[in-house]
Amino acid sequence: MADFQSIAPRDHEAYMRFALSLAEKSDPKPTNFRVGAVLVDEASNQILSTGYTLELPGNTHAEQCCFKKFSALKGVAADDVGTVLPESTVLYTTIEPCNKRSIGNLPCTERILKTRSAAKGGIKTVYLGVKEPETFVGENKGRAKLEEAGIECVHVTGFEKEILDVATAGHPS
Numbered sequence: 001m002a003d004f005q006s007i008a009p010r011d012h013e014a015y016m017r018f019a020l021s022l023a024e025k026s027d028p029k030p031t032n033f034r035v036g037a038v039l040v041d042e043a044s045n046q047i048l049s050t051g052y053t054l055e056l057p058g059n060t061h062a063e064q065c066c067f068k069k070f071s072a073l074k075g076v077a078a079d080d081v082g083t084v085l086p087e088s089t090v091l092y093t094t095i096e097p098c099n100k101r102s103i104g105n106l107p108c109t110e111r112i113l114k115t116r117s118a119a120k121g122g123i124k125t126v127y128l129g130v131k132e133p134e135t136f137v138g139e140n141k142g143r144a145k146l147e148e149a150g151i152e153c154v155h156v157t158g159f160e161k162e163i164l165d166v167a168t169a170g171h172p173s
């Protein structure tokens, strides 16, 4: 992704707003949330990758799309994305990473943890805009699981209503 960008280093609100603008690109569906995510190298303030729900073919999540696009860019297998992420990589996501998925899909929490077990690099901090509503899986333990494993999770406040409005567009009212 281009080096130039207008978001100031560690401007978490601006990055969250950018993630929200990505979520808006996702097709509304009653069966999932519309989420946006951005991978950033916090040391260089470079955007490494972006993603939104269902951006890539299949039943893809925003965070999953971020990882998959970055691994493709770097020419490594999707499972090995942690080996090419800088040590200072952080993830912005409008909704906290999922911990439970329909059969055959790895939860994004697992994907994030796997980046840390790679030889170098990996996600060190997750900035999230809102806790996942209990609509689909009951209480999501994604954040708790990440924190238990030593990944810092920071709630960027102030966007909850907008994030949920975007996330649930297409749900029955």
Ligand code: HJL
Pocket (backbone or CB within 6 Å): 031, 032, 033, 034, 035, 052, 053, 054, 059, 060, 061, 062, 063, 093, 095, 096, 097, 098, 100, 101, 102, 103, 105, 108, 132, 136, 137
């Ligand atoms: C996050 C996404 C997305 C969700 N959460 N963080 N990013 N779609 O891109 C969480 C929700 C699951 C449902 C259905 N959504 O998507 O709990 O079918 O979408 O595996 O539980 O699971 P599947």
Ligand code: ZN
Pocket (backbone or CB within 6 Å): 061, 062, 063, 064, 097, 098, 099, 107, 108, 109
């Ligand atoms: Zn997910």
